[in-house]
Amino acid sequence: MRLLMLGGTGFVGGATVTEAVRRGWSVTVFNRGLHGGVPPGVHRLRGDRTTPDGLAALADGEWDVTVDTWDGAPRVARDAARALADRVGHHVYVSSGSVYAEPVHPGSDEDAPVVEADPGAEDVDYPRSKAGAERAVRDAFGDRATIARAGLILGPGEDIGRLPWWLTRIARGGDVLAPGPADLPVQYVDVRDLAVFLLDRGASGVGGTFNVVSRPGHATMGGVLDACVAATGSGARLRWTAAQTILDAGVEPWNDLPIWIPEGHPYRWLQELDVERAYAAGLSCRPAAETVADTWTWLRTAGGVPPRAGRPRRAAVGIDATREATLLAGNGPG
Numbered sequence: 001m002r003l004l005m006l007g008g009t010g011f012v013g014g015a016t017v018t019e020a021v022r023r024g025w026s027v028t029v030f031n032r033g034l035h036g037g038v039p040p041g042v043h044r045l046r047g048d049r050t051t052p053d054g055l056a057a058l059a060d061g062e063w064d065v066t067v068d069t070w071d072g073a074p075r076v077a078r079d080a081a082r083a084l085a086d087r088v089g090h091h092v093y094v095s096s097g098s099v100y101a102e103p104v105h106p107g108s109d110e111d112a113p114v115v116e117a118d119p120g121a122e123d124v125d126y127p128r129s130k131a132g133a134e135r136a137v138r139d140a141f142g143d144r145a146t147i148a149r150a151g152l153i154l155g156p157g158e159d160i161g162r163l164p165w166w167l168t169r170i171a172r173g174g175d176v177l178a179p180g181p182a183d184l185p186v187q188y189v190d191v192r193d194l195a196v197f198l199l200d201r202g203a204s205g206v207g208g209t210f211n212v213v214s215r216p217g218h219a220t221m222g223g224v225l226d227a228c229v230a231a232t233g234s235g236a237r238l239r240w241t242a243a244q245t246i247l248d249a250g251v252e253p254w255n256d257l258p259i260w261i262p263e264g265h266p267y268r269w270l271q272e273l274d275v276e277r278a279y280a281a282g283l284s285c286r287p288a289a290e291t292v293a294d295t296w297t298w299l300r301t302a303g304g305v306p307p308r309a310g311r312p313r314r315a316a317v318g319i320d321a322t323r324e325a326t327l328l329a330g331n332g333p334g
Contacts, residue, residue, distance in 0.1 A: 001020075001023070001025045001026070001064045001065060001202075001203055002025065002026045002028070002062070002063045002064045002065070003017075003020045003025050003026070003027045003028065003063060003064070003065050003066075003067065003199070003202075004028050004029075004030065004058075004061070004063040004065070004066045004067075004084070004088065005017050005020070005027065005028070005029045005030070005066075005067050006029075006030050006031070006049070006066065006067065006068040006069070006070065006080060007029070007030075007031050007068070007069050007070070007309065008029030008030070008031055008038060008042075009029070009031060009035050009036030009037065009038065009309045010035070010036070010069065010159060010308060010309030011153070011157045011158060011159045011191060011308075011309075012069050012094055012150075012153065012191055012194065012195070013029075013067070013069050013309070014036065014157055014309075015155070015156075015157060015191040015192055015194070015195040016067050016195040016198055016199065017029060017038060017039065017042060018039065018195070019192065019195040019196055019199055020199055021039045021041065021042065023199070025199075026043075027039075027041070027042045027043070028042070028043040028044075028045060028061070028063070029042055029043070029044050029045070030044075030045045030046075030047060030049075030057060030058060031044075031046065031047075031309075032046060032047070032048050033046040035307070035309040036309060045057040045058065049070075049076050049079070049080055050072070050073070050076055055079065055080060055083050058080075058083060058084065061087065062087045062088070063084075063087065063088050063089070064088075064089045064090065064202070064203070065088070065089060065090050065091075065092065065199065065202030065203060066084055066088045066090070066091045066092065066202075067092045067093075067094070067198055067199075067202065068080065068081075068091070068092070068093050068094065068133075068137075069094040070093075070133060071096075071126065071129055071130060071133075072129060073121060073122045073123060073124070073129065074117065074118065074119050074120065074121045074124070074128070074129055074131075074132025074133045074135070074136055075119070075120050075121060075122055075136075077093070077119075077132075077133035077136050077137065078119045078120060078132075078133070078136030078137075078139070078140070081136055081137050081139075081140035081141060082136075082140050084140075085140040085141055088141075088144075089144065089205060090141075090144050090145075090146065090201075090202045090203075090204075090205050090207070091137055091140070091141045091144060091145050091146070091202075092145075092146045092148060092198050092199075092201060092202045093133060093134060093137045093145065093146070093147050093148065094148050094150055094194075094198065095130045095131075095133065095134050095147050095148060095149045095150070096126070096127075096130045096149055096150055096151075097149050097150070097151050097211060097213070097270060097273055098126055098127045098130060099114040099115060099117075099127055099130050099131040099134065099149060100112050100113070100114055100115075100269075101113045101114055101115045101116075102266075103266075104269040105269065106268060106269045106272035107269075107272055107273075107274050108269060108273060108274060109211065109273070109274035109276070109277065110149065110209045110210065110211055110274075110277055114131050114134075115127045115128055115131050116128075116131075117129075117130075117131035117132035117134075117135060118132050118135075119132045119133070119135040119136035119139060120132075120136075134147050134209075141207070142207075143207045144205070144207055145207045146198075146201040146202065146206075146207050146208060146209075146210070147208070147209040147210070148194070148197065148198055148201070148210055148212045149209065149210065149211050149212060150189060150194060150212050150213060151187055151188060151189060151211065151212070151213030151214075151270065151271070151273060152187065152188035152189070152213065152259065152270070152271070153188065153189055153190075153191050153194060154188050154189070154190060154191070154259075154291055154295065155190040155191035155192055155291050155294065155295055156191070156192075156294050156295050156297070156298035156299075157191060157298065157306070158191070158295065158305065159305060159306050159307065159308045159309070160305070160308075160314055160317065161258070161305040161316065161317050161318070162258035162259050162317055163224075163258070163259070163291075163292065163295050164295065164299050164304075164305050165258050165317050165318035166224070166225065166228050166258060166259070167228050167231065167232060167292070167295060167296050167299060168299070169236075169318065170225070170228040170229055170232055170234050170236045171232040171234050171236075171296075172234075172236070173234050173235050173236045174236060174237070175236075175237050175239045175328050176225075176236045176237065176238050176239060176324075177239055177241060177246075177257070177319070177324045177327055177328055178221075178222075178225055178238040178239055178240045178241065179221065179240075179241060179243060179246050179251075179253075179257045179260040179262070180221075180240045180241055180242050180243055181221075181222075181240070181242075181243070182220065182221060182222030182225075182238075182240055183220050183221075183222060184220060184221040184222075184260070184262065184263070185216045185217035185218075185219075185220055185271065185272075186217075186218070186219045186220055186221055186223075186224055186259060186271060186288075187213050187214055187215070187216045187217075187218065187270075187271040187272065187273065187275075188213060188214055188218075188219070188259070188271075189212055189213045189214055189283075189285060190285060190286055190290075190291045192286075193283070193284060193285050193286060194212055196284070197210075197212055197278065197281075197282065197283050200282055201281065201282075208277070208281070209277075210275075210277050210278040210281060210283075211273045211274065211275045211277065211278055212275070212278050212283060213273060213275055213278075214275070214285040215275055215279070215285075216271060216272050216273075218285055218288070219288035221259070221260060222238075222240075223288050223289075224259065224288055224292060225238055226238075227288055227289040227292035227293065228292055228296075230289070230292075230293075231289075231292050231293040231295075231296040232296060239328055241327070243262035243263070246262075246327070247262070249327055249330075251319060251327070253265055253267070254267065255315075255317055256317075256318065256319040257318075257319060258317045258318060
């Protein structure tokens with residue numbers, strides 16, 4: 001199979017390229033050439049797709065599968081899709097569950113309403129960027145398009161730092177503020193399992209839209225944090241604290257305590273999406289302990305969370321140590 005990866009040096013793109021190389025595919029990446037490297041044998045084309053002539057390097061060539069992770073202006077995804085539609089067999093676009101229009105009910109599937117979006121837009125928020133790009137891809141490729149609405153993505157190479165924050169914090173030891181309950185279901189996808197799904201769907205040539213994330217309860221908050229303790233070999237003690245106590249202290253789920261979204265929160269649906277369509281199409285998710293352990297191994301080698309390829313660095317996640325200590329002190333013995 002011949003793969004054209006638009007991007008290819010970031011978190012999801014890098015994992016997709018690695019998986020394609022493992023399969024023995026012929027791989028071409030197209031990017032600005034300013035960030036990261038590619039495995040040996042991968043052909044690299046350079047261009048800035050945001051500029052008027054940025055797609056010139058793609059003027060020739062044919063591919064069986066294209067994968068695009070673009071999350072900026074929908075117009076950019078549209079222009080690339082139009083330029084490639086006659087020379088690519090199947091196009092896979094990595095979208096996001098963020099495209100669903102609020103309020104979103106827990107258990108929603110791919111037929112839930114999405115935000116209004118313009119495929120030719122230049123400057124819109126993240127949900128409309130992804131939704132607009134979805135429309136653009138469908139317009140260009142029709143039933144030769146796969147839309148993968150990814151949920152929370154974890155694993156080696158993570159460039160936001162949610163799981164790395166927990167690993168680093170727990171490796172530091174001591175009492176750790178653990179947001180309860182420990183059996184709270186967590187829904188996410190390992191980036192390597194996402195990459196397998198993307199390439200499998202591209203190779204199948206069968207389009208469709210999929211929520212690509214594990215089943216709710218594939219892991220729990222307790223399971224993830226216990227795995228962090230085990231992976232780091234830390235003597236950290238998890239101090240499980242009631243969700244309401246944490247919320248009353250002004251702590252923000254997802255940002256201050258990454259991954260965690262308590263029951264009853266307006267965004268709880270982000271970890272309760274229906275995923276049966278993706279599982280029926282072949283999605284398989286590895287155990288949380290494997291994701292955690294492999295992320296810790298990678299993080300120790302990388303030395304920290306990498307910058308996002310071609311995108312602005314996001315604000316750091318995770319509660320600061322002083323604030324955490326204050327909350328723990330006020331919570332009594334755990």
